Amino acid sequence: xxxxxxxxxxxxxxxxxxxxxxxxxxxxxxxxxxxxxxxxxxxxxxxxxxxxxxxxxxxxxxxxxxxxxxxxxxxxxxxxxxxxxxxxxxxxxxxxxxxxxxxxxxxxxxxxxx
Amino acid sequence: xxxxxxxxxxxxxxxxxxxxxxxxxxxxxxxxxxxxxxxxxxxxxxxxxxxxxxxxxxxxxxxxxxxxxxxxxxxxxxxxxxxxxxxxxxxxxxxxxxxxxxxxxxxxxxxx
Numbered sequence: 417x418x419x420x421x422x423x424x425x426x427x428x429x430x431x432x433x434x435x436x437x438x439x440x441x442x443x444x445x446x447x448x449x450x451x452x453x454x455x456x457x458x459x460x461x462x463x464x465x466x467x468x469x470x471x472x473x474x475x476x477x478x479x480x481x482x483x484x485x486x487x488x489x490x491x492x493x494x495x496x497x498x499x500x501x502x503x504x505x506x507x508x509x510x511x512x513x514x515x516x517x518x519x520x521x522x523x524x525x526x527x528x529x530x
Numbered sequence: 531x532x533x534x535x536x537x538x539x540x541x542x543x544x545x546x547x548x549x550x551x552x553x554x555x556x557x558x559x560x561x562x563x564x565x566x567x568x569x570x571x572x573x574x575x576x577x578x579x580x581x582x583x584x585x586x587x588x589x590x591x592x593x594x595x596x597x598x599x600x601x602x603x604x605x606x607x608x609x610x611x612x613x614x615x616x617x618x619x620x621x622x623x624x625x626x627x628x629x630x631x632x633x634x635x636x637x638x639x640x641x642x
Contacts, residue, residue: 450629457620459635462632465629478602514625518564521573524571
């Protein structure tokens with residue numbers, strides 16, 4: 417149990433466009449979802465925490481207008497990278513608090529901005 | 531600011547060796563320390579440690595937490611090439627669904 421499905425797994429987009437990444441909890445209700453970013457050979461850096469039905473809490477240094485997080489339902493949270501630039505290229509991964517199973521991670525999205 | 535530091539940053543060992551990975555933390559309202567293994571994509575959960583001095587074991591992996599000295603170790607005995615991965619530790623603050631603060635990671639490579 418406690419599976420989070422993340423899509424797409426890989427996306428290439430042009431500079432200036434927006435990209436949406438989805439995380440769905442398949443067999444539980446995810447009231448809290450965490451979004452991380454991971455650069456090559458570096459650790460996971462928390463970007464923001466989203467709670468269903470309320471505004472996301474962003475970590476210091478993360479631009480909330482650039483990384484839009486929506487958690488409108490108990491099974492879906494989305495991260496939209498707006499006006500993407502090459503420096504936004506990274507591995508983005510979501511994680512949900514499941515209660516009994518602790519934290520479960522999505523499979524990640526590798527974003528390349530060209 | 532919460533801080534989690536792992537050492538070494540990387541390690542190369544021969545199959546069959548035993549390795550010890552270290553994780554130290556300085557975290558406000560600390561509750562638990564978690565270990566994950568990350569191969570190519572999502573981290574997979576290994577252990578969650580909440581009590582000091584109680585070893586958790588799963589096969590060839592074991593881990594223990596020292597809340598007085600603020601560190602944890604992850605041991606892997608009789609290493610195999612399949613153990614090659616990045617091992618991450620993360621601190622969890624008090625609170626049901628509080629965020630995790632991840633360490634820098636240790637990249638382990640097991641060679642034949």
